Amino acid sequence: xxxxxFVEEQIxxxxxxxxxxxxxxALSGGVDSSVVTVLAHRALGEQLKTVFxxxxxxxxxxxxxxxxxxxxxxxxxxLIDARQExxxxxxxxxxxxxxxxAITNTFYATVFGRLVRQSGATCLLHGTILTDIEESVAGIxxxxxxxxxxxxxTEKAYGYKVIEPLNELRKDxxxxxxxxxxxxxxxxxxxxxxxxxxxxxxxxxxxxERLNTVRAATDIVEExxxxxxxxxxxxxxxxxxATGIRDGRREFGQIIVVRAIHSTDAREATPVEIPWPTLxxxxxxxxxxxxxxxxxxxxxxxxxxxxxxx
Amino acid sequence: xxxxxFVEEQIxxxxxxxxxxxxxxALSGGVDSSVVTVLAHRALGEQLKTVFxxxxxxxxxxxxxxxxxxxxxxxxxxLIDARQExxxxxxxxxxxxxxxxAITNTFYATVFGRLVRQSGATCLLHGTILTDIEESVAGIxxxxxxxxxxxxxTEKAYGYKVIEPLNELRKDxxxxxxxxxxxxxxxxxxxxxxxxxxxxxxxxxxxxERLNTVRAATDIVEExxxxxxxxxxxxxxxxxxATGIRDGRREFGQIIVVRAIHSTDAREATPVEIPWPTLxxxxxxxxxxxxxxxxxxxxxxxxxxxxxxx
Numbered sequence: 001x002x003x004x005x006f007v008e009e010q011i012x013x014x015x016x017x018x019x020x021x022x023x024x025x026a027l028s029g030g031v032d033s034s035v036v037t038v039l040a041h042r043a044l045g046e047q048l049k050t051v052f053x054x055x056x057x058x059x060x061x062x063x064x065x066x067x068x069x070x071x072x073x074x075x076x077x078x079l080i081d082a083r084q085e086x087x088x089x090x091x092x093x094x095x096x097x098x099x100x101x102a103i104t105n106t107f108y109a110t111v112f113g114r115l116v117r118q119s120g121a122t123c124l125l126h127g128t129i130l131t132d133i134e135e136s137v138a139g140i141x142x143x144x145x146x147x148x149x150x151x152x153x154t155e156k157a158y159g160y161k162v163i164e165p166l167n168e169l170r171k172d173x174x175x176x177x178x179x180x181x182x183x184x185x186x187x188x189x190x191x192x193x194x195x196x197x198x199x200x201x202x203x204x205x206x207x208x209e210r211l212n213t214v215r216a217a218t219d220i221v222e223e224x225x226x227x228x229x230x231x232x233x234x235x236x237x238x239x240x241x242a243t244g245i246r247d248g249r250r251e252f253g254q255i256i257v258v259r260a261i262h263s264t265d266a267r268e269a270t271p272v273e274i275p276w277p278t279l280x281x282x283x284x285x286x287x288x289x290x291x292x293x294x295x296x297x298x299x300x301x302x303x304x305x306x307x308x309x310x
Numbered sequence: 311x312x313x314x315x316f317v318e319e320q321i322x323x324x325x326x327x328x329x330x331x332x333x334x335x336a337l338s339g340g341v342d343s344s345v346v347t348v349l350a351h352r353a354l355g356e357q358l359k360t361v362f363x364x365x366x367x368x369x370x371x372x373x374x375x376x377x378x379x380x381x382x383x384x385x386x387x388x389l390i391d392a393r394q395e396x397x398x399x400x401x402x403x404x405x406x407x408x409x410x411x412a413i414t415n416t417f418y419a420t421v422f423g424r425l426v427r428q429s430g431a432t433c434l435l436h437g438t439i440l441t442d443i444e445e446s447v448a449g450i451x452x453x454x455x456x457x458x459x460x461x462x463x464t465e466k467a468y469g470y471k472v473i474e475p476l477n478e479l480r481k482d483x484x485x486x487x488x489x490x491x492x493x494x495x496x497x498x499x500x501x502x503x504x505x506x507x508x509x510x511x512x513x514x515x516x517x518x519e520r521l522n523t524v525r526a527a528t529d530i531v532e533e534x535x536x537x538x539x540x541x542x543x544x545x546x547x548x549x550x551x552a553t554g555i556r557d558g559r560r561e562f563g564q565i566i567v568v569r570a571i572h573s574t575d576a577r578e579a580t581p582v583e584i585p586w587p588t589l590x591x592x593x594x595x596x597x598x599x600x601x602x603x604x605x606x607x608x609x610x611x612x613x614x615x616x617x618x619x620x
Contacts, residue, residue, distance in 0.1 A: 096553070096562075203550045240513045240550045242619040243406070245612065252406075253614070257606055271593075273586045283581075283609035293614040296567055296606040299593035302555065304563070304603040309552040 001173065003180045007039065010165040014043035017123060017163050024049045024121035026112055027077055028197075029058075029066035032127035032166060034187045035178045039165055040125045041075045042181070049119055050075065053111055055103070056083035057197035057211065060219050069187060082111045090199065090206040094239070096310035099206060103196040128164040129174060131266050170265035191222075191232045192266065192307075200308050204239030213237055213289060217256045220285045225260055230272045233260035235286070236298075236309050244293030253293030256286050261307060269302040311483065313490045317349065320475040324353035327433060327473050334359045334431035336422055337387055338507075339368075339376035342437030342476060344497045345488045349475055350435045351385045352491070359429055360385065363421055365413070366393035367507035367521065370529050379497060392421045400509065400516040404549070406620035409516060413506040438474040439484060441576050480575035501532075501542045502576065502617075510618050514549030523547055523599060527566045530595045535570055540582045543570035545596070546608075546619050554603030563603030566596050571617060579612040 014023075027037045027050050040048050050070070054063040063079055070077045089102040089110075116124065166174055171192065178188035194200040201214050217235035225233040236257040244253045261269035274282075274297070283295040298305070324333075337347045337360050350358050360380070364373040373389055380387045399412040399420075426434065476484055481502065488498035504510040511524050527545035535543040546567040554563045568589075571579035584592075584607070593605035608615070 203552070238548065238550045240548045242513070242615065244610075244615045246614055251614070258609075271590075276583045279609050280581075283611075287610060287614050294608065294610045296608050296610075298604065298606050299568075299589050300554075300597060300604045300606075301593075304556055304561070304597050305552065305554045 001176075003173075003176045007177060007180050010039055011043040014040055014125070014163055014165065017161050018044055018047060020047075021123055022047055022049060022119060022121040023123035023125055023163075024051070024116055024119050025125035025127075026050075026107075027052045027066065027070070028127075028193070029062060029190070030127075030193050031171070031174055031178060031188060031190045032129055034183065034190070035174050035181065036125050036127040036165060037070065037075060037077075038073070038178075038181045038183055040163075048125075049121060050077045051080050051112070051115055052077050053080045053082050053107065055086040055107065055111075055197060056208075057086065057103070057199045057206070059193075059198065059222075060215055069184065073184070080111065080115065082106070085111060087206075087208065092205065094204050096203075099199055099310070100196055103199055123161045123163065125163050125165070128167045130168055130170050133167060134267075170267075172264050191230070194308055200310055201234060201236045203237065203309060210237060213254060213292065214256075216289045217258075217286050217292070220282065220289075221258055221260075224278055224282050224285075225272075225274070228260065228272060228274070229262070230260045231263040231266070231269065232307060233258070233272070234308075235259075242294050246293065251293055254291050255294040255296060256289075256292055257296045257298055257309075258282055258286070259298040259307070261302070263302075263307070266307060267302075269307055271297075271299050271301060311486070313483075313486045317352075317487060317490050320349055321353040324350055324435070324473055324475065327471050328354055328357060330357075331433055332357055332359060332429060332431040333433035333435055333473075334361070334426055334429050335435035335437075336360075336417075337362045337376065337380070338437075338503070339372060339497075339500070340437070340503050341481070341484055341488060341498060341500045342439055344493065344500070345484050345491065346435050346437040346475060347380065347385060347387075348383070348488075348491050348493055350473075358435075359431060360387045361390050361422070361425055362387050363390045363392050363417065365396040365417065365421075365507065366518075367396065367413070367509045367516070369503075369508065369532075370525055379494065383494070390421065390425065392416070395421060397516075397518065402515065404514050406513075409509055409620070410506055413509055433471045433473065435473050435475070438477045440478055440480050443477060444577075480577075482574050501540070504618055510620055511544060511546045513547065513619060520547060523564060523601065524566075526599045527568075527596050527602070530592065530599075531568055531570075534588055534592050534595075535582075535584070538570065538582060538584070539572070540570045541573040541576070541579065542617060543568070543582070544618075545569075552604050556603065561603055564601050565604040565606060566599070566602055567606045567608055567619075568592055568596070569608040569617070571612070573612075573617070576617060577612075579617055581607075581609050581611060 027033045037050050052067055067077045067079050086106050089106040093099045175188050198214050199206045202210050214237040221233050221235045238255040241252050244251045260272040263269040286295045337343045347360050362377055377387045377389050396416050399416040403409045485498050508524050509516045512520050524547040531543050531545045548565040551562050554561045570582040573579040596605045
C-alpha cells in the first residue's frame with residue numbers, strides 16, 4: 001500500500017467533509033487516536049479541537065505525558081479532568097460487561113457528549129480500525145458506534161458527520177501511516193492500550209486502591225519489557241486471592257498476571273518467550289507491591305484467549 | 311542421620327506403644343502416610359488396620375492405584391467410599407478456610423472418627439512431619455491436631471495413643487526412610503499432594519464439574535512434568551474468568567494456573583524454569599479442556615507465596 005498517497009487522500013477527504021465547520025476528536029494516546037489527531041490537524045489546523053479525557057484509569061503520568069508530546073508537535077490538546085465521574089460510575093460494579101458499559105457510557109454519553117455539544121462541532125473524527133469492526137461483527141467485542149452512543153440518531157440526520165480515516169487499516173497499517181506523518185517513535189511504536197484503560201486490567205471492582213496496584217504493576221512490566229520485541233505487554237490484577245507468607249505470617253494476597261504477546265495486527269497473538277532472568281525480576285518487583293504475593297505469566301495464544309482479559 | 315537406625319527405633323517404639331491392641335491409620339497415598347503405613351505394618355502386622363478414604367477430591371484413578379500398590383507389597387488397605395459425604399459438606403462454600411474446615415471435619419469428626427470408634431483401636435498412627443508443626447506454630451497453615459479433631463479430649467485420658475513417627479523429619483528425611491524401607495520408587499518419589507487434595511487446587515466452590523476440570527488439568531501437568539526434576543507440580547483452577555474466542559465467538563472461560571517448584575523440604579521453593587516447548591504444549595492441552603481458555607504459569611517463589619493456593 002502507498003501510505004504517502006493514503007495520507008494525502010485522507011487529508012483531502014477530511015477537509016472536504018468538514019467544510020468550514022469545527023471538527024472535534026478525542027485523543028487517548030494510543031496509536032490509532034494519535035494518528036487521527038495528526039492527520040486531522042494537518043487537514044484542519046485551528047478548525048480542529050482535540051480533547052484528552054483523564055478517566056482516572058490511565059497509567060502513571062499518562063495524561064500529562066501525552067498532552068506534552070502533542071504540544072511539542074505544535075498540536076494543542078485540551079486536558080479534561082473527569083476522574084471522579086468515572087470512579088463514581090464504576091463503584092460496586094464487578095461484571096466485565098457492566099464495567100465496560102459504565103466506562104463507555106460515561107465517556108460518550110456524559111463527558112465527550114457534553115464536550116461535543118458545547119463545542120458546536122458538526123464533524124467527529126474517530127480512530128476506528130478494521131480489526132475493531134471485524135471483532136464487533138463477530139460479537140467478540142462491543143466496539144464504538146459513536147453517534148448512537150452519543151445519543152444522536154444518525155438516521156434523523158442531525159447534521160453530524162463521523163469520519164473514520166483508519167477504518168480500512170489494521171494496526172500495522174496505522175503504524176505505517178504514523179511514520180509517513182513523521183510522528184515521534186514514542187507514539188508510533190506505542191504498545192496498544194485499551195479504551196477502558198486500566199479498568200480492563202482489573203478483574204472485579206475498580207477502586208482507587210486497586211487502580212494503584214495495577215498501575216504500579218503496569219509501570220514495572222512496561223519498564224522491564226520496553227526493549228523486548230513484543231507487540232503488547234501488560235499487567236492484570238485478578239479478583240482471586242491466594243495464600244502466602246509475609247514476615248513469617250500467613251497473608252491472603254493479591255495476584256498479578258503478566259501478559260506479553262507477539263502479533264502483527266492483534267487478530268492472532270502468541271506469548272513472548274521472555275528470558276527467565278527477566279521473568280524472575282518481574283516477579284520479584286511485582287510481589288514487592290503492597291498486598292501482592294503472586295505473579296503469573298500468561299501462556300495463552302489468541303485464540304483461544306483474547307489479548308485482554310475482560 | 312542414620313535412617314536404618316531410625317527405622318529400627320521407630321518399629322520398636324510402635325510395638326511398645328501399641329502393646330496387644332489394635333492400631334489404625336489412614337493412608338492418603340502421599341509419601342508421609344505411605345511411609346507411616348509401611349513402618350507400622352512392619353511393627354504390627356495384622357494388628358494394624360489401614361484405611362484409604364475416597365473423598366471425591368482425588369486424582370483420576372488414585373484410590374484404586376494406591377490400594378493396589380499396597381496390596382502388591384502385602385499390606386491390606388480398606389477402601390472407604392465417602393465421596394458423597396465430602397461433596398455434601400463442601401456444597402456452597404467458597405471461603406478457603408471454610409472449605410478446609412469442611413474437609414478436615416468431614417474426614418476426622420465424621421468419616422475417620424466413625425472408623426476409629428468402630429474398629430476398637432486404641433492407637434492412632436499419623437504422618438505429621440516437622441514442617442507441618444512449624445507451619446502450624448507460625449500460623450501459616452492449620453495442621454492436624456488429630457485427637458481433638460476426632461472429638462477426643464486427650465487431657466481426660468481416654469486411653470487413645472497418638473504416634474507420629476515422622477515428626478522430627480522433613481520431606482527429604484521421610485523419603486530417605488522410605489528408601490531404607492525398600493518402598494517402591496513410585497511411592498517414595500511421589501510428589502507431595504495436600505490432604506484436602508484437589509479441593510486445594512480450586513479457588514471458589516468445589517463441585518463435581520469443577521473437580522473434573524482441575525482433575526483433567528492435573529493429569530496433563532503430571533504427565534508433562536513427570537520426568538522433570540521438580541519437587542512438586544500442580545494445576546489450580548481459578549474462580550476468575552476471562553474472555554476468549556472459541557470458534558469465532560466470544561467465550562467467558564475458565565483459567566488454569568500451572569505451578570512447578572524446586573524445593574528440598576517445602577519450607578522454601580523456587581519456580582522451575584520449564585522449557586518453552588513444554589510450556590506451550592501444557593497450554594495447548596489445558597486449553598483443550600472444555601470451558602478452559604487460559605493457562606498461566608506461576609513465577610512466584612516461597613516466600614512470598616506458599617506452594618499451594620489456599
